Amino acid sequence: MGVCVRAVLRVLVLQAAWALGGGQLRYSVPEEAEGGTVVGRLAQDLGLEAGELEARRLRLAAKGRRASVEVSGASGALVVSSRLDREELCGKSAPCALRLEVLLERPLRVFHVELEVTDINDNAPLFPAARKNLSVAESLTLPGSRFPLEGASDADIGANAQLSYKLSPSEHFALERQKTEEDGESLFLVLSKALDREAMPVHRLLLTASDGGRPSLSGTMELVVSVLDVNDNAPEFNQSVYKVQLVENREAGTLVMRVEATDRDEGTNSDISYVLRSIFPVDRRDVFRVDRNSGEISLREQLDFEDVPLYRLQVDAEDRGNPPLSGHCKVVVEVLDVNDNAPEVWVTSLSVPVPEDAALGTVVALLSVSDRDSGANGRVRCAVWPAAPFGLVATFEGSYSLVLREALDRERVAEYEVEVRAEDGGAPPLRARRGLRVPVSDVNDNAPAFAQAVYTVLARENNAAGAELARLWARDPDEAGNGRVSYSLAEGVAGGASRSASSYVSVEAESGRLWALQPLDYEEVQVLQFEVRAVDAGEPALCGNATVQLFVVDENDNAPALLPPAGGGAGPWAGGASGSASAGPSASASLWAWAAWGWPAGQVVAKIRAVDADSGYNAWLRYELREPRGKGAFRVGLYSGEVSTARALEEADGPGQTLLIVVRDHGEPARSATATLSVSLGEGGEAALAAAAAGAGSSSSGLRPAAGAEGGGGGAAATATNVWLVVAICAVSSLFLLALVLYGAWRCAPRAAVLSGPGPATLVCASEVGSWSYSQRQSRSLCVADGAGKSDLMVFSPNFPPPAGGAAKETPQDPPALLDTVSGTFFSAASHLCVSRKLLLISWLCLSAAPLGAAVGPRRLRGASTWQLFDVIGKQA
Structure with a gap:
């Protein structure tokens, strides 16, 4: 306790003595003192402890000429380093005082020490001549x-x-x-x-x-x-x-x-x-x-x-x-005296570089200014140029401190060229300049920023694993580690898939390159949306984010697949390549149908149904018939898949024909599937009976029975059938009238909004061209029925060829209101048109049911499906 009290008292006494002495220490030393002679206990007089000397770096600042004293690094004492000759230093001037500047760093302080060199009798009297x-x-x-x-x-x-x-x-x-x-x-x-x-x-x-x-x-x-x-x-x-x-x-x-x-x-x-x-x-x-x-x-x-x-x-x-x-x-x-000496400026200490977050008032440099002239010619004024962000503060006579006046920003100015200008009071005045280069050190005050907030990337499916999809770049204006950016992938969502985006793509930490981890499959995932994070190496680290929308572009990697007939009946598919029935899509299939001799040209015999898992043009199917030598008796609709007679059938065509039908898509290169259709030919009545029997065995066989088939039956059965036909005609007539009333009301009523909106890919029936396709962007509510007529609507989603590589680019967003309005109106009109025409067709078929009894007979109609009956009636009409 006593030691602490004595130390506090010593510091207080030293501070009081320092204040009374005007901030200067005064020592005296006789001339010709030997080297190593202790002049004064400088560190002790400044209030420094022994352990602080090395940390605070106590040293002398030179002012234009070599000093004959130095500070001992071990004890902090001021000692003689070389010979002191008072006559050489001061001549006849008395007293002979040397003014020294002592620097104490960390924090930076300057003290002025006055060293008086006392005279000794080392010179004998000298006469001008001996x-x-x-x-x-x-x-x-x-x-x-x-x-x-x-x-x-x-x-x-x-x-x-x-x-x-x-x-x-x-x-x-x-x-x-x-x-x-x-x-x-x-x-x-x-x-x-x-x-x-x-x-x-x-x-x-x-x-x-x-x-x-x-x-x-x-x-x-x-x-x-x-x-x-x-x-x-x-x-x-x-x-x-x-x-x-x-x-x-x-x-x-x-x-x-x-x-x-x-x-x-x-x-x-x-x-x-x-x-x-x-x-x-x-x-x-x-x-x-x-x-x-x-x-x-x-x-x-x-x-x-x-x-x-x-x-x-x-x-x-x-x-x-x-x-x-x-x-x-x-x-x-x-x-x-005349003003013939310009001022002189010395930099006694320079503390650079200056951190850009340095506080105002930070001392950057210590300067000393002197002029050899006297009087007004020796009075010097100092200023700094430019005036910002640094300024000069006078400490003692002829001593200045260069301090920070304004906040620094290294990204705006990385280095300052500061000029200290000195001017004396002579007439005319003389000037001196001293240039200082003050670099600004960087701190991590800028987060990485991407060039775009959202990146849109197009990538073709089936790309190779490890292929580069895009390159992202974030700018950080800081330098060194503060500006070194590393990239990472944040978890995102994959549209149409259950896995996260990180299982499909990765980002290279150093370059920001986006790589594919595995081949992309459009049928599995169409859109990947995820975030890429850019983090700098500063302390603390700063980061920035960007959203990446990766759209998978469809490739023609799926061949058309043939569908079984509606209802899943296995009968028409018997006799395939494998010799067994199949109810799912197939790359090839065998089926048969019946036709009657004498059928005119244009008579539909059968319809081929196929589907393609791709989208757009890759799913747009066309049907081709590989003609045998000579002109064939049948043809197939290019887009409908309906097999019809190309001319009137004759007995010379034989009891049957085998047709090879190729289904191709519009992809590049095109992919195809084949179907083998066996058509049995016979008399009109036998063909109709065969068609009716096949319809009784399967609710939806996909067969087209021959028109005009005849058959016999008992009178009682015919009478009962006629009664039921009259009842059916009345019922259907009522339905026809009701359909006409509803159709008129719909035409007069205001248009209702059509339900539309984004959704998953939906299979859309398009019997107008006889193909199936997947909608790429929106799902619509359409009327779809097995074996729909030629008036059904086909919709192709726009699918423009994507660019060669999946490079990131900005894509303008389509106005959603305009797109929904146009597409909604289109689908609404198609839907109503489809319903109206179906009702009219059904009503007309019902009114034409009377000739059915005469043409077919009750026995042949028993067990036939509705659409088969309508087909027969259509052929009769």
Whole structure:
């Protein structure tokens, strides 16, 4: 508990100290410190624990030049990495402070550290020259005369640069120091006693300069004083100190100023020449030059305020006396700043790429801006272009943060070219630009989307297993795994089948290709409807759906099948290929019928019935009779299947004929079935009796008895039959009248809606063409009867040839209202027409029943079916 309290107190104290210090840490280190010397406990002062150093990545940010300190990765301390030379870093400036930026990542923060490099006494005083020659006229130079000396310079500062001078013992000379506010400290050699050249022509003195460091360092200069004779007046300047201001960037050759000195002597002793003796800084001797005759000071090189803002020159005026005498003056040249340096922009830290869901205010980069100019020329304004979605926030002087101002969308802009523009306050202003490339990283924010909500695919039946039916594609604008889409099949329904859609088709996960798992059978399933799901690989995953409607296109893969006669009687089918009766559809069949000699052309003998499991043209049947050599006596209806006489039958045709009838559909290629019909020929009466006997043995034999058959019977039976015929005629006449009344009422009554609607495939009778077909789209209520007349209606559903491959495409939906109206009206009219004609036919047959008794007789009519009777009556009529 005590440890936690101390840690909390330490953090609070650190925060308070940080707030009072303006957000900066200050350390000091002596120059020339050895490498590895600990400057300060940086991590501890920032409040970081030992375990946080590696996770939060504490480091220094470089600003244009190599730093001589670094952060220790193990302890987080600020240590010396290379030699620190205060004179090289700051010159004579005091104090010498290095401003460092410390970056703390995760989260990103910046701290400013000020490192003061303290001076040590590592530089000895240095005179401009190791030897200085002076000339002093004897006797003419009075005691108290002063000769200026160039003082020593010390690169150190403070007490280490406080110099003291000592002159070697001499009875003629002494040393004097003088300080003024204008030109600082001056050093003079003072003549304390008149000189005697004959006693001593040359005086050698040693001038020693010592600094105030501990230990103290010193430098020496030898003074050689030559005692001259004659010339006793030295030149004198009209000013001891000249001051001039000069704008930087002046070209070489520019006149700085002109100095002037006078000499009271005459003749050659008054001819003066000017010499530039010294210049400070000492390494800038080649910047100025002076004309020996005129005293004009001009530039040899261009000035640079950012390099040296102030120059101090010493100009000597020497006469031509013997010995020559000289006068001295100082020239102070102040360099004025112009706006000749553009701002500089550094990127100290860049955190990219930026997630597209990054929060507003996220720091993207840290920038540092500086200008070497001073004053208004060095004040810099910064802006970012374009203004969105990033902006600049000033943190400290010369430091900015590039932050996020608006939400990002990688699908709209994947990368930004950001330009940081800096402008100083000069006239005219100078500008600098720094370009940043900020990529945007993707997040999974877009679900896969199909090009169509519903795909319509046509596929032919009997396709090979593994055949490609279609290719689905979903677009996901995300990238990498977020945009990688995989496809899967959702359970769907199969129209007309009990199995799910997944047992028929599958979808490839990578490509979206739709494959057939097994051959499709139109007779088993006509429509498959299912969903395909597209899922991306993002986290979390997003998905999209599309509905696929797969229509199976019919192929002619079923041959026509012959049906047994109505009623299922086995008698007419006897004698088939197998020699046994059959009641179901067959690819071939044998049957027989009876006919009478003398029947005229067009007399119906029998009717062939067949069915095809296909639809459309593939189920549209036609009947062909394979003619024997010569002209045959029979023919078959092309679409009705009715076998009738082609001419009048004769005894020469023999007792019987065998007909081979081929039933073909309209498919490509066409498929067929064959039926063998044996027709027995005889007299008219025998044929009728045979037909009646066959009808008595089977309620629906499918035989057509010969017309005009005669037979004998007893008188009592004929009388009873006539009575029943009269009763039947009356009853049927009443039914006929009732049918006429109902037909008139139907014609006058308004049309009723015909029941129609979608439903399964329905077998439709079409005796108009004598074939059977399956309705592909809708089921209708039609009148269907065994052995229907020629007036029955046949309906073919539209079945256009599908495209070669089952490619997915959009198919416009037919207007259902128009389709139902047209088809309903068509079927309604056909149905009523069928009923009306049936009633009229029945009534007419009943009224014609009287000749039946005379033609056939009661005995032959007993046991005959109704339709057989109507057939006989029709032939009589």
